[in-house]
Amino acid sequence: MYADRKVQGLEFAVGNQVLLKISPMKRFMKFGKRGTLSLRYIGPFEILDRMGAVVYDLALPPFLAGVHQVFHVCMQIKYHAYGTYIVLWDSILLDKNLTYEEEAIAILDRQVRKVRSKETTSVKVQWKDHPVEDAT
Template sequence: MYLRCVTGDRPRAWVDWLAWAEYCYNTSYHAALHTTPFEVLYGRPPPPMLPFEDGTARTEAAGALLRTRDEILAEARQRLLQAQQLAKKYYDAHHREAEFAEGDWVWLRLLHRTTQSLDPRAKRKLGPRYAGPFRVLERIGTLAYRLELPQGSRLHDVFHVGLLKAYRSDPPAAPPTLPPTAEGRLLPSPEKVLKAQKRRDVWHVLVQWTGLPVDDATWRTSTSSASSFRIFSSRTSCLSRRGEML
């Protein structure tokens, strides 16, 4: 970013600026390192660069070169600071201050983690961005919180504050529960068969699962005969007809 700012003023002389821009970057203090990249690499502070004073150079060409060097360094440091301020501006635009107390209820955003780690019934791409709500058990340091996750969840219970959002409605009596699972897979029990179709000599049934809405019904394949489907349909109180159950 700052190299683009430096070369923008003199696009035909960017080769002359490249080495000084690199020097400026490697000798600048980095907040993440608490030092300069030069000192991290070599184990000692960078050598000081003395400013040029008129009359100290033996030739006019050398003096002009040193004056140009000082101008490049000053402008490169200014553009480096400009790039840092611009990056901070865009970061602060999406940054929010959040603080929670023990017992508060919050929504949890999973980001790159799959929602099925908390609820195997969740729809991945079209599902909600936040899961929960969950209760805050304790505060870990200044930026992390431990949540009361449902039994059977496959996630660590400590999350960064940036993944949490306050729950504004009336808090539930208890955290949500998960359906029966085994090795991360959902183990629902069938409630009734909504429909059956025979495709290429293979029976497909649309099964509604216990405790789940009709929209979450799924198609399952089976090698059973049509008579078996009619028997299963009668047990689940479904109307049936040959080749299809309604």
């Protein structure tokens, strides 16, 4: 009744390559809405088996041995080789719930904006394991 009719169901075949959604821990996000707007994915991982209508079994590397291998379709997207949104899974330390800590490396720029009698300071931060273009 209230379902979004524009959303189509995702289906993958056995042997397809998919990416897994990971997210930074929210308590370390201090600069605006960066955590909610920039979803990151790791992979690609091969689909070994379809366990149900929306559940797939993935071939995970030994690095992710503590993570359960079965994932819902909402945690996966189709792999395209040209994506810049992919984080290399061997460069970050993931928890069992597929989260990681974002670390700031350097402050690239600092601005002080003055509106009437109030001053607001904003800084541009470069994050670890991200290029300079992704600084926020």
